[in-house]
Amino acid sequence: VTTTAPEVGKTKPVTAKPARTRRGGVMGSTGLYIATAIAALLFLIPFYLIVRNSLMTDPEITGENWKWFPTSIQWGNLTEPFEDTTVDFARSMWNSVVVAVLHTVGILLVCSLAGYGLARIPYKHANKVFYAVLATLMVPTAVTFVPSFVLVSSLGWVDSYRGLIIPGLFSGFTCFLFRQYFLGFPKELEEAARVDGLGYWGAYWRVVVPNSLNFFAAIATITFINGWNAFLWPLVIGQDPSAWTVQVALSSYMTNQTVNYHLIFAATAISILPLLFVFLFLQRWLVQGIAQTGIKG
């Protein structure tokens, strides 16, 4: 009712006002849901296409008329990438699992320790060290892939897990995020641990880490997704097909001479599946982590 006062100046709708607001509300929310549903459908089209194409035969996919659903579902398509001899898809999936898992574990270990040290352990040059870490944030790792490749190839790490994993572990940004997080960690908990006779190391593992699992889970989820989806670095390092990750394998399908649509889409579906699981089960931490840190996914 308070809103009617300024409405007086506008001659027409004064009397109709309350009714209009209510109807507008219902109409508004119907419109809102229609708009959201349309947007959602558009966002789901690519997923629909993966499912459709991976369960169809090639003649159906490339047929004259668009078919929304396969006439008979070709479950057999889903095992075809593993039998295909041109690209070792099984190997590339395994490589991706190894790389993404070790990438995640390594980053969490190395960067959280450093973040804690920078946040909590008094040392007279700590600020200088911190600025050196901050300086690396200015230089995006993607831009330095040429010099990194030069270094890694002179170490002889091309085509190896070492080369795929180790250079990516030292993320200044993740270290920075951990430092910010630990700065806000309640000091009393650590002090209690120290009074109980634990050193920095003991307090870290027995008190700080167990009380920070939410934050670790958030960073782990984002790091795992990034590790699984990484393309440029694995492309540079995986010169031999035996060292390809699944992203490099997918990319190679696109430039192959013969195009097997159903096989390519089955492979794509399989490559996305692990992430969808991670995503559905860990979405809570992911959303929380992004909201807290603004990390790029």
Add this chain to the structure above:
Amino acid sequence: MSTTTTRGVAQPAPAKVSKDRPRRGLRGSSTFNFWLFTGPFLIGLIIFVFVPIGWSIYLSFFEARFTVTPSEFVGFENYRLILTDADFRGSLVTFTVFAAFIVPATWALSLGLALLVNRLTFMRAFFRSVFFIPTAVSYVAASLIWKMSIFNGVRFGLANTVIGWFGVENIAWLSNPDPPWYWLVIVTVRLWLQSGFYMILFIAALQNIPRELYEAAAIDGAKPGRQTFWYITLPQLRATSTAVILLLLVAAYQAFDEFFNLLAKATWGQPPLVELYKMALGENQNYGAGSAGAVVLTMLICVVTLLQGKIMGFGRGEESK
């Protein structure tokens, strides 16, 4: 490592003597602990970040083809080569066009989605997930869907099927630069992949806007909708918006995956990182020129980031008063 922990446990007795930090010995010293915690990270950072940067600056002054050991000092020749290279300069133009499309489009779409989702009363988590889930898909997989299924140049691609219903001829989306339809493909794939992520940032920011602002505005006679959006919501989101725009710019600058996969055989639409990749790892394997290119790109992005931070930083300071 395990020894330190067990010793830590076995040592509760002197706790009241040494109370906390000033314990004697290596294990208790905070300098030692600082290096124990940060050492592994810092060593890695030096080897895999600082050394490559330094090496590439060094390498950029040398002739180095097919080998990563410099052979002959050439001064600024590599820089001259790269700055006069039509492809490299073209890639900067490509980036500029790309950024001009993708940055405002992603900003607007992710903000729009956030506003939609934020107003929902039921099924909100469901719709948020739907918009967010593409974040889990890789650029390679998305490029594959876009290239092979949606924007396939032949008649059975989804886009050509849809325009076919309206009697429009098939369009060669990617294999013909004139008219440049490939931009539609490139921009939509990235929009789909990253809008959900920025939507999450905007939702978080929307929920931090104090309700009283809207109540006060209602009392002052502001109409909910357009007026409150322009005079309350948008100004309140300013800090998030600037952060999002900066993140989008940096991400656009590093675009590689979708260009590499969608325009694999094309000569058009090649962004800086793809040019760099071709130069250093293509047929010529010119690491000297590749390093010079990396140095130039790094300097450009530093300048842009600093400028952006300065301009936006001032803006934010004013805004929050």
